[in-house]
Each structure stands twice: as structure tokens, then as C-alpha cells.
Amino acid sequence: MLEAFSGSDVRAAEAPLIDAGQGDALMQKAAHGLFGVVLGLLREAGRGTYGATAVVLAGGGNNGADALYAGERLLRRGVGATAILLSDRVHTASLAAFTRAGGASVRLDDGVDPAALATHASSADILLDGILGTGATGGLRGGARAFVEAFNDVAGPRATRSTIVVACDLPSGIGVDTGLVDGPVLAADATVTFGAAKPGLLLGNGAVATGELNVVDIGLDFAVFTPAARRLLDADVAALLRLPTPLDHKYSRGVLGVAAGSARYPGAAALAVGAALATGIGMVRYLGPDAVASLIHQRNPEAVASSGSVAEARSQAWVVGPGAVDDDDQRRRAVDAMTSGLPVVVDAGALAGIPERVGPQVILTPHAGELRQVLAERGVDAERSDIEAEPAHFALRAAEITGATVLLKGFTTVVAAPSGILIAQTDATPWLSSAGSGDTLSGIIGALAASVAGDDHAASRLGLAEEDLWAAVAAAGALIHGRAGQRAARRGPIVVSDLRADIGAVIAELLEERRLAM
Numbered sequence: 001m002l003e004a005f006s007g008s009d010v011r012a013a014e015a016p017l018i019d020a021g022q023g024d025a026l027m028q029k030a031a032h033g034l035f036g037v038v039l040g041l042l043r044e045a046g047r048g049t050y051g052a053t054a055v056v057l058a059g060g061g062n063n064g065a066d067a068l069y070a071g072e073r074l075l076r077r078g079v080g081a082t083a084i085l086l087s088d089r090v091h092t093a094s095l096a097a098f099t100r101a102g103g104a105s106v107r108l109d110d111g112v113d114p115a116a117l118a119t120h121a122s123s124a125d126i127l128l129d130g131i132l133g134t135g136a137t138g139g140l141r142g143g144a145r146a147f148v149e150a151f152n153d154v155a156g157p158r159a160t161r162s163t164i165v166v167a168c169d170l171p172s173g174i175g176v177d178t179g180l181v182d183g184p185v186l187a188a189d190a191t192v193t194f195g196a197a198k199p200g201l202l203l204g205n206g207a208v209a210t211g212e213l214n215v216v217d218i219g220l221d222f223a224v225f226t227p228a229a230r231r232l233l234d235a236d237v238a239a240l241l242r243l244p245t246p247l248d249h250k251y252s253r254g255v256l257g258v259a260a261g262s263a264r265y266p267g268a269a270a271l272a273v274g275a276a277l278a279t280g281i282g283m284v285r286y287l288g289p290d291a292v293a294s295l296i297h298q299r300n301p302e303a304v305a306s307s308g309s310v311a312e313a314r315s316q317a318w319v320v321g322p323g324a325v326d327d328d329d330q331r332r333r334a335v336d337a338m339t340s341g342l343p344v345v346v347d348a349g350a351l352a353g354i355p356e357r358v359g360p361q362v363i364l365t366p367h368a369g370e371l372r373q374v375l376a377e378r379g380v381d382a383e384r385s386d387i388e389a390e391p392a393h394f395a396l397r398a399a400e401i402t403g404a405t406v407l408l409k410g411f412t413t414v415v416a417a418p419s420g421i422l423i424a425q426t427d428a429t430p431w432l433s434s435a436g437s438g439d440t441l442s443g444i445i446g447a448l449a450a451s452v453a454g455d456d457h458a459a460s461r462l463g464l465a466e467e468d469l470w471a472a473v474a475a476a477g478a479l480i481h482g483r484a485g486q487r488a489a490r491r492g493p494i495v496v497s498d499l500r501a502d503i504g505a506v507i508a509e510l511l512e513e514r515r516l517a518m
């Protein structure tokens with residue numbers, strides 16, 4: 001599990017080492033880690049160090065010093081590096097070391113055109129962003145802001161620009177603890193963060209600006225601190241997957257009940273059932289209109305269908321709501337499932353009927369528009385854009401008010417548990433933003449919930465409290481869904497109903513990694 005600690009906790013973890021006179025050693029470790037990642041990126045781009053060019057952006061704090069020391073190392077390896085100083089008081093010793101190694105520098109002050117410096121920066125192979133680190137407050141200001149705006153103008157969007165931007169500790173322009181981007185941001189191709197990840201690297205637009213995340217160990221001890229956000233890694237998801245044993249039968253492997261679909265939206269139920277079955281669950285029981293059951297049976301004859309009640313259809317977990325609108329039977333089933341005490345994934349149509357207070361085993365899976373509605377019904381007014389800007393804040397708020405686990409969908413999926421823990425996944429591809437994609441996600445999460453429902457050790461295998469298991473299950477579903485999307489996108493644009501083969505393949509890969517790690 002990747003754990004992220006707030007800027008103030010990182011400072012507190014550094015404090016004893018700095019008091020012991022090791023501040024400079026920490027900085028050298030950070031710079032060395034950054035340098036190593038840059039070498040790797042140059043190699044990946046098919047470049048050596050000789051003849052390659054780098055530009056170091058240095059702000060007024062220690063973040064600039066890390067970048068300048070990394071620049072010094074690059075210079076000594078034959079990289080042509082120059083520095084752009086974006087503050088009047090750049091760290092003296094690191095600038096001197098950079099200069100001694102042969103690096104020229106230019107200061108952005110009155111009379112210097114940011115666009116000219118941006119053009120210079122955008123012609124380099126590597127741009128090291130040492131403008132702002134954990135000392136950042138608010139959106140970019142002053143010369144730093146002018147430079148980043150000019151650079152983004154000149155270099156164009158990340159996907160098409162030629163310079164590789166490497167953020168030192170965090171991309172300048174993101175909120176360290178929130179990921180909030182308020183104004184321009186220097187989006188990175190890779191971020192090298194020191195000591196531990198910061199929450200802003202995992203959340204919201206900050207996660208988008210982070211690119212590939214590398215954590216460099218500089219010897220800080222976080223044992224007494226609580227992570228402010230987490231990200232599941234492959235090994236965590238693999239640890240949740242349940243392998244069938246010779247003693248298993250279809251019921252012991254977990255049965256998922258699905259009360260989804262309606263005369264108006266039959267397809268959503270077929271997608272949720274298909275995705276659940278693709279995870280390798282023991283059985284899916286479908287409850288809903290006969291016409292929807294027939295559609296499901298065209299692709300999944302193994303689904304067991306009826307028009308009965310939740311109490312009659314014995315299951316270990318439920319999915320309710322996808323495609324279920326204007327259908328009183330489905331509405332009743334959704335409420336029965338949510339009050340049954342069993343884990344239940346609540347999506348789309350069922351989000352409008354959540355009882356006032358539920359437990360963390362109830363997993364809500366809204367997109368920002370649906371979360372806006374859930375909050376509005378409980379007296380919290382927020383615009384959809386507010387929720388998109390600060391997804392973690394609003395997901396936590398909804399979890400606190402309802403008592404449910406809340407998974408907020410988007411490029412970055414944020415999961416908030418009522419206990420206050422946050423898990424954020426960035427495994428998806430924008431190709432997944434298509435109709436029916438969320439129905440698939442609920443099927444995957446529901447199947448995982450059914451298969452871990454009887455596993456008393458699942459939470460502790462991940463180092464989590466029992467009550468937070470459902471947040472991990474939801475996040476694991478998001479990882480599998482996102483990864484399946486990435487796999488499918490290699491073939492071309494995604495057709496959601498074709499994702500099921502990729503879901504199975506992703507699970508096979510995760511299980512294989514687990515086998516190799518044992």
C-alpha cells in the first residue's frame with residue numbers, strides 16, 4: 001500500500017534529523033534519488049547523458065536546492081544543464097555547487113521576458129521542476145506563475161510536448177495536501193517525491209498533474225503518523241482475491257445478488273452481471289424484470305434469474321441501482337439490500353433511496369453529479385465543479401453524513417470510509433469514460449465484496465481496520481476496472497461490453513504476481 005502523509009507530518013518526520021544536523025544529508029539523498037530517476041528517463045527516451053540538455057527551475061526554498069543539486073550531478077555526467085531562478089533568494093550552497101559544475105543560470109526578474117525563458121526551457125530534453133515543494137501555499141504567484149503560464153503556452157499539453165518534465169517532490173501548482181489546482185500548474189511526466197508520497201499527489205487534479213510517481217526513501221520514519229491518503233498497489237489487490245480451493249463449491253465462493261436494470265435500461269444489468277461473472281465469482285443471482293433477465297441470458301446463461309425478493313435470494317453481497325429507474329420493485333429490493341447488513345454496492349438509480357444512516361458495508365458509487373444530489377438531499381449544497389475540484393473533501397463529507405463508504409468516480413477514483421480514511425486510485429484511462437463503464441465497475445466491486453464477505457482476515461492482510469475493508473474492496477474494484485480499461489484501450493477505443501475478457505486477464509496477472517512473490 002502506498003501511504004501519503006500531509007506536508008506538516010513530513011516536516012515533523014524530518015525535524016529530528018534536521019535537529020541532529022542531517023538536513024544537508026537529507027537534501028543530498030533527495031537530489032541523488034531525483035538524479036537517478038532522470039537518468040532512467042533519459043535511458044528510456046533512448047538518450048545517454050552526453051549531449052542531452054536539462055533546465056533546472058529553482059524557486060526560493062529547499063525544493064529548488066534539491067533540483068539544483070540534481071542538476072549538479074547531471075552536469076558532472078555530461079548533461080548540458082542551465083538553471084532558471086524564479087526567486088530573489090535561491091538556496092546559496094546548491095546554486096554555488098551547480099555553478100561550480102559548469103551550470104549557467106539566469107534569473108527571471110524585471111525586464112526578462114518569461115516567454116523567452118519558457119522557449120529555452122521547452123527546447124530541453126529534461127525540465128526539472130524545483131519551483132515549489134511542501135512549502136507551497138495557495139496557487140502559483142508572481143514570477144513562478146508567469147513562467148509556468150508561458151511554458152504551458154509554448155510547450156503545449158503534456159501529451160504532445162517534447163520536453164520530459166520531472167517534478168521535484170511535487171508538481172508546482174498543486175495543493176500539497178488536497179491536490180487542488182488553483183491556477184496554472186506544471187504538469188509532470190514523472191514526479192520524484194521524498195520520504196513519502198503527499199496526499200496531493202494521489203488526489204484530484206494533483207494526481208493528474210503528477211504523472212508517474214516515484215517515492216525516494218530518505219530515511220524518514222512515519223511510524224507515529226497516520227496516512228492522510230492511501231493507494232492500493234497490485235499486491236494489495238492480489239491479497240484480497242480469493243482463490244478457489246478443492247473444498248469449495250459455488251455457494252462457498254461467494255454469491256452476488258444483482259438488482260439492476262429496468263424496462264427502460266436493461267443493458268446496465270447485463271453489464272454489471274457480465275463484469276461480476278468475469279471476476280470468477282461462484283454465482284450471480286439476478287432479480288428484476290423477465291425481459292432484462294432474457295437479455296442477460298443471451299450473454300450469460302450461467303446467471304440465475306428470478307423476480308423474487310432480496311430475502312429469498314440468498315447472497316453474500318448485492319449490487320443495486322445500475323439502470324434501475326422508475327421501477328418500484330427494484331427500488332424496494334435496493335432498500336432491502338441496504339438494510340440487510342450485507343455488503344451492497346449502490347449505484348445510479350438506487351442512490352436516490354439511501355436510508356438516513358447505513359454502515360460502511362454499504363458502498364455508494366456516485367459520479368460527481370450524483371454525489372451532488374446525495375449531498376443536496378442532506379442539506380449540503382455544492383456545485384458539481386466544487387466536487388470535481390476537491391473530490392476527497394466531498395467524498396469524506398458524504399461518508400461522514402451517511403455512514404456509508406463512498407467511491408467517487410472520475411479519472412482519479414477517490415474512496416472515503418466513514419472512519420475518515422481515504423484511498424485514491426489512478427489506474428484508469430480516459431477511454432473508460434463512456435456509458436456503461438460505471439455499471440461494469442459496480443459488478444466488479446460487488447463480486448469482490450461477495451467473495452471477501454466471509455474472510456475475517458482480509459482487512460488485516462492489508463493492515464487496515466475491519467471497518468475499512470469495504471473501502472479497500474471498492475478501491476480494488478477501481479484498480480481492476482481501470483487496469484482492464486487500459487488493457488482494452490491498447491486494442492483501440494473501448495466498447496464497454498467487451499471489457500469482460502480484460503477483467504479476467506487483469507485478475508490472472510494479479511494472481512500470477514502474487515504467486516511469484518510467495
Ligand SMILES: NC(=O)C1=CN([C@@H]2O[C@H](COP(=O)(O)OP(=O)(O)OC[C@H]3O[C@@H](n4cnc5c(N)ncnc54)[C@H](OP(=O)(O)O)[C@@H]3O)[C@@H](O)[C@H]2O)[C@@H](O)CC1
Binds near residue numbers: 014027064133168
Ligand atoms: N526540510 C528538509 O530537510 C528537506 C526538504 N526537502 C525539500 O524541501 C522542500 C520544502 O522546502 P521549503 O520548506 O523550503 O519550501 P519550498 O516549497 O521549496 O518553497 C517555499 C518558498 O516558495 C515560496 N512560495 C510558497 N508558496 C508559493 C506560491 N504559491 N507561489 C510562489 N511562491 C510560493 C515561499 O516564498 P514566499 O512567497 O513566502 O516569499 C517560500 O519561500 C520539499 O518539498 C523538498 O523538496 C528535501 O530536500 C528533503 C529534506
Ligand SMILES: Nc1ncnc2c1ncn2[C@@H]1O[C@H](COP(=O)(O)OP(=O)(O)O)[C@@H](O)[C@H]1O
Binds near residue numbers: 348
Ligand atoms: N476521465 C476519465 N478517465 C478515466 N476514467 C473515467 C473518466 N471519467 C469517468 N471515468 C470512469 O468511467 C466510469 C463512469 O461511470 P458512470 O459515470 O457511472 O457511467 P455509467 O453510469 O454510464 O456506467 C467510472 O468508473 C469512472 O471512474
Ligand SMILES: [K+]
Binds near residue numbers: 131132167171
Ligand atoms: K516542485
